[in-house]
Amino acid sequence: MTGVARIGAGIELVGRRREVAALVAALDRAAAGSPTGVLLSGDAGVGKSRLVAEAVARAGAAGFAVLTGRCLDTAEAALPYLPFTEIVGALAAEPPELVAAHGSLRHLQPGGPPRAEPESDRSLGQLRVFDAVLSVLDGLTAERPALVVLEDLHWADRSSRDLVVFLLSRLDAQRLVVLATYRSDDLHRRHPLRPVLAELVRLPAVERVELEPLGDADALALVRLLADGALTPQLLHGVARRSEGNAFFAEELVSACSDGLPHSLVEVLLGRVESLGPTTQRLLRVASVAGRRVRHDQLAAVAGLGVDELELGLREAVHHHVLVADEHAGGGYVFRHALLREAIHHDLLPGERSRLHAAFAALLADPAAPDEPGRAALLAHHALAAHDLPTALAASEGAAREADEQEAPAELLVHAERALELWPAVEDAEAVAGAPEYELTGLAAWAASATGDPERGSALGRRALELAELRADPVLTATLRLKYALRLLELDGDLRAARDAAEQAMAVFATRAPSGHLAWCHAVLARAHYRVDEFPDAVREAELAVRTAGALPDADRFAHAAAADALVTTAGCEAYSGRPQQARARLATARSLARRAGDLGAELRTYSGVGFSLLEECRFADAAAELAAGEERAAVTGLRWSMPGLDVRVAHVIARFLGGDWDAAETAADLAGAAVPASVSARLVAAGLLVAAARGRFEVVERRYAELGGHLVEGVQAAVYLGTAATEAALWQGRADDAVARSLAAQAALDAIEGYAFGGIALAALGIAAHADRVAAGADAADALRDAGRMLAHAEETALRGLPRGAEMGPEGHAWLLRARAELTRLTGPDPSAWDAVVDAFAYEPAGLGYRGAHAALRRTEARLATGHHGSDVADDLHSARRTAAALRAAPLLAAVDALAARAGVAREGAAPAPDVLTPRERSVLEQVAQGHTNRQIGAALFISEKTVSVHLSRVMAKLGAGSRTEAVGIAYARGLLAPRVSA
Numbered sequence: 001m002t003g004v005a006r007i008g009a010g011i012e013l014v015g016r017r018r019e020v021a022a023l024v025a026a027l028d029r030a031a032a033g034s035p036t037g038v039l040l041s042g043d044a045g046v047g048k049s050r051l052v053a054e055a056v057a058r059a060g061a062a063g064f065a066v067l068t069g070r071c072l073d074t075a076e077a078a079l080p081y082l083p084f085t086e087i088v089g090a091l092a093a094e095p096p097e098l099v100a101a102h103g104s105l106r107h108l109q110p111g112g113p114p115r116a117e118p119e120s121d122r123s124l125g126q127l128r129v130f131d132a133v134l135s136v137l138d139g140l141t142a143e144r145p146a147l148v149v150l151e152d153l154h155w156a157d158r159s160s161r162d163l164v165v166f167l168l169s170r171l172d173a174q175r176l177v178v179l180a181t182y183r184s185d186d187l188h189r190r191h192p193l194r195p196v197l198a199e200l201v202r203l204p205a206v207e208r209v210e211l212e213p214l215g216d217a218d219a220l221a222l223v224r225l226l227a228d229g230a231l232t233p234q235l236l237h238g239v240a241r242r243s244e245g246n247a248f249f250a251e252e253l254v255s256a257c258s259d260g261l262p263h264s265l266v267e268v269l270l271g272r273v274e275s276l277g278p279t280t281q282r283l284l285r286v287a288s289v290a291g292r293r294v295r296h297d298q299l300a301a302v303a304g305l306g307v308d309e310l311e312l313g314l315r316e317a318v319h320h321h322v323l324v325a326d327e328h329a330g331g332g333y334v335f336r337h338a339l340l341r342e343a344i345h346h347d348l349l350p351g352e353r354s355r356l357h358a359a360f361a362a363l364l365a366d367p368a369a370p371d372e373p374g375r376a377a378l379l380a381h382h383a384l385a386a387h388d389l390p391t392a393l394a395a396s397e398g399a400a401r402e403a404d405e406q407e408a409p410a411e412l413l414v415h416a417e418r419a420l421e422l423w424p425a426v427e428d429a430e431a432v433a434g435a436p437e438y439e440l441t442g443l444a445a446w447a448a449s450a451t452g453d454p455e456r457g458s459a460l461g462r463r464a465l466e467l468a469e470l471r472a473d474p475v476l477t478a479t480l481r482l483k484y485a486l487r488l489l490e491l492d493g494d495l496r497a498a499r500d501a502a503e504q505a506m507a508v509f510a511t512r513a514p515s516g517h518l519a520w521c522h523a524v525l526a527r528a529h530y531r532v533d534e535f536p537d538a539v540r541e542a543e544l545a546v547r548t549a550g551a552l553p554d555a556d557r558f559a560h561a562a563a564a565d566a567l568v569t570t571a572g573c574e575a576y577s578g579r580p581q582q583a584r585a586r587l588a589t590a591r592s593l594a595r596r597a598g599d600l601g602a603e604l605r606t607y608s609g610v611g612f613s614l615l616e617e618c619r620f621a622d623a624a625a626e627l628a629a630g631e632e633r634a635a636v637t638g639l640r641w642s643m644p645g646l647d648v649r650v651a652h653v654i655a656r657f658l659g660g661d662w663d664a665a666e667t668a669a670d671l672a673g674a675a676v677p678a679s680v681s682a683r684l685v686a687a688g689l690l691v692a693a694a695r696g697r698f699e700v701v702e703r704r705y706a707e708l709g710g711h712l713v714e715g716v717q718a719a720v721y722l723g724t725a726a727t728e729a730a731l732w733q734g735r736a737d738d739a740v741a742r743s744l745a746a747q748a749a750l751d752a753i754e755g756y757a758f759g760g761i762a763l764a765a766l767g768i769a770a771h772a773d774r775v776a777a778g779a780d781a782a783d784a785l786r787d788a789g790r791m792l793a794h795a796e797e798t799a800l801r802g803l804p805r806g807a808e809m810g811p812e813g814h815a816w817l818l819r820a821r822a823e824l825t826r827l828t829g830p831d832p833s834a835w836d837a838v839v840d841a842f843a844y845e846p847a848g849l850g851y852r853g854a855h856a857a858l859r860r861t862e863a864r865l866a867t868g869h870h871g872s873d874v875a876d877d878l879h880s881a882r883r884t885a886a887a888l889r890a891a892p893l894l895a896a897v898d899a900l901a902a903r904a905g906v907a908r909e910g911a912a913p914a915p916d917v918l919t920p921r922e923r924s925v926l927e928q929v930a931q932g933h934t935n936r937q938i939g940a941a942l943f944i945s946e947k948t949v950s951v952h953l954s955r956v957m958a959k960l961g962a963g964s965r966t967e968a969v970g971i972a973y974a975r976g977l978l979a980p981r982v983s984a
Contacts, residue, residue: 042211045248080408158410213245620659720759743767905975
């Protein structure tokens with residue numbers, strides 16, 4: 001053939017009717033206010049980009065704003081937020097006020113102003129970036145629908161992956177489609193995108209479109225269009241067959257087609273390049289080292305060609321569809337397909353590759369070179385590939401600083417650790433890097449903790465301390481010790497190590513003039529004492545923190561943030577000592593001080609503190625209002641995913657759950673796939689599972705329990721809520737053995753965290769219930785009674801020895817203890833009075849019968865029927881429990897109530913009375929049984945044989961679904977088949 005084959009993007013789309021229909025449907029939904037995330041996957045070259053181009057064209061025609069961000073194969077350069085930098089750049093151009101209103105977006109724009117937040121808030125910076133991107137898209141889609149395209153997500157950096165998860169998990173009512181593409185054939189078992197995709201596909205607003213190779217007919221049609229009449233029918237069919245339905249392969253085969261087709265794609269690609277002129281081949285080799293994109297000025301400088309020769313070579317590369325002029329490359333070029341670049345790069349000789357990397361490194365290191373995002377990271381990559389270790393060290397340190405400024409802790413960690421690895425191999429490394437090793441190690445410690453690896457962060461923090469100690473600078477060492485102690489406390493780390501570090505820092509700062517560091521030493525020690533229940537010491541240190549800060553100027557925000565933190569600790573001590581009103585007063589003062597100091601973390605902790613205080617007084621509506629205000633404050637300040645923000649949300653979920661507003665509880669617990677590690681999010685997810693279990697969404701509970709079971713030890717809340725939800729789910733499903741095991745596992749985790757925590761009483765009650773269910777299913781009663789007795793003993797001991805938040809155990813703990821005792825009566829013998837106490841104890845729930853109270857009423861009814869106690873109170877309990885279960889949409893409870901009502905013959909409220917199924921003789925026999933007579937006595941009274949009495953009783957029990965003669969009497973009374981008893 002002659003000439004150049006037609007490029008795939010220049011012809012009509014072949015096939016893909018199903019995929020186009022899915023994308024069009026997503027656009028239609030978005031236009032109507034129902035957002036969608038689409039994950040478009042397929043092998044390299046299968047046609048993802050062509051399908052995206054079709055979607056972009058259709059969206060543009062429908063009036064959508066179209067924003068595109070491209071991920072690039074930057075190897076080890078780790079450029080943070082690369083695709084979103086492109087998107088924000090487009091947004092900043094039109095309309096500019098959208099981006100200008102969100103200061104955190106400066107991190108995604110070149111040349112933005114430096115960080116303005118105080119150091120105490122830096123750990124929240126990435127969350128603000130995430131919220132800012134979401135907010136600007138919310139603002140854009142309020143004006144018109146939008147399509148956001150993220151190409152080649154398999155190359156995305158960690159920060160970009162986290163931001164994608166955040167966005168897709170927050171799709172709500174935006175007129176938005178987020179279309180992300182990735183290579184499915186690149187996702188090896190340990191690829192970092194794999195767990196992200198596993199989380200994303202579970203989100204309700206996300207769908208997956210897998211692009212399979214074209215079928216035989218479509219592949220032939222594509223080849224025919226590409227060849228444009230230049231191939232014989234025999235070659236057309238041969239190329240179509242060899243392409244295996246891959247559009248890019250088809251293009252390359254058409255371009256390289258001859259009577260003898262190459263055997264491999266690499267041969268096709270390299271053959272394509274080798275058919276070009278020597279100058280063009282040289283340019284392509286240089287460009288392959290730069291990456292898929294290359295700037296024109298950099299290509300010209302490294303290639304060393306004259307202007308005319310350069311332009312001729314580039315023209316040929318573009319004409320043959322190897323390179324494409326690209327406006328996004330700063331006036332440069334991009335390889336039309338990544339596979340082309342990869343084939344050329346892999347064919348370079350080792351020495352040639354090293355020399356070209358060195359040339360690009362020299363360009364990037366030139367002070368006169370234009371500054372651009374990721375310049376330091378790219379320089380580090382090229383210098384390392386060129387074996388220029390000093391330059392690689394200096395550039396890695398610069399890349400770490402740049403990533404820090406961009407609020408990208410994952411990339412900061414990559415670059416900082418690379419610099420630390422190079423440190424021993426570079427002479428006078430501190431002078432080369434421009435920073436001391438302890439400082440870089442401290443940055444890495446913070447980044448490791450911020451990215452969900454607290455153990456690594458602690459290890460790096462200890463190393464930073466060791467390095468600082470070698471400098472014999474006591475103030476420097478004390479400052480690092482204080483930061484280390486605070487990090488350990490915030491991450492629930494080694495309390496002894498945290499206290500020791502704070503005390504050592506105190507020994508230095510106490511000998512100097514009062515300062516914010518001294519105030520923080522007292523605040524950290526106060527928190528450490530509080531964590532181990534040493535309340536007098538905690539209060540003393542907190543007061544010293546407040547006094548120290550108060551003696552400093554009002555402008556010293558660092559010091560006053562320490563005072564706010566100390567007041568929150570004091571309030572916790574007040575609450576634990578049974579003084580809730582004083583605690584709330586302290587928290588009000590702390591909130592005011594925290595706002596003045598700009599300490600958003602301390603401010604949010606005041607909301608959760610007040611909320612939990614109100615919860616313990618069973619003031620659910622007041623608690624929910626306070627916590628909703630705290631959640632709104634977290635959202636406004638971009639901290640809804642921070643640790644203090646999550647504390648508020650967990651409390652909000654519990655307030656709504658206990659208050660009976662389960663829909664609001666589920667909304668508050670909607671973590672979805674947000675970029676928060678499971679070690680942090682476990683308690684919020686677990687709190688939400690309380691509703692899922694109660695509503696019968698067992699598949700959700702089972703999946704989350706499998707995922708989070710290893711995080712039972714992440715904290716008291718995670719252990720209690722996850723253990724409670726998982727145990728209840730097993731109970732409702734009739735899996736009593738699993739319920740026992742889950743109760744014990746959660747109790748063991750709880751004991752390991754905090755001995756005799758009150759949440760263990762609920763776990764014990766559920767475990768005893770599980771043992772009763774096991775016996776009902778045929779398990780050994782003696783063994784079950786022994787094990788259940790141990791659980792009750794642990795609950796009783798917890799009630800005595802547990803650390804109360806007030807002067808005595810609150811109403812919720814008391815109610816659960818009574819339930820644990822009542823559950824044991826299901827093994828020792830039914831006792832309705834035990835359940836009377838439980839129903840009364842759970843009366844703290846909202847007006848009417850709450851969920852726990854309704855369950856207790858169900859158990860009371862079972863006990864009454866089992867003991868032959870019947871009457872209108874049985875129907876009353878069942879009717880009340882049913883109203884509660886129906887209102888809450890508590891499907892398992894509703895089914896249990898209806899099943900017991902059917903056994904007892906209690907009709908639903910407003911339903912017709914149950915039919916009389918007994919014959920007169922059967923009723924007479926049952927009346928005699930109700931009077932306590934034996935079969936012989938009944939036969940004598942009714943003048944029938946004892947055997948006939950037995951036959952009648954068997955029929956009565958079968959008709960009423962009773963398991964014993966006593967239960968048959970109870971059911972008959974409940975159904976009105978026997979006249980009510982008259983008390984003497």
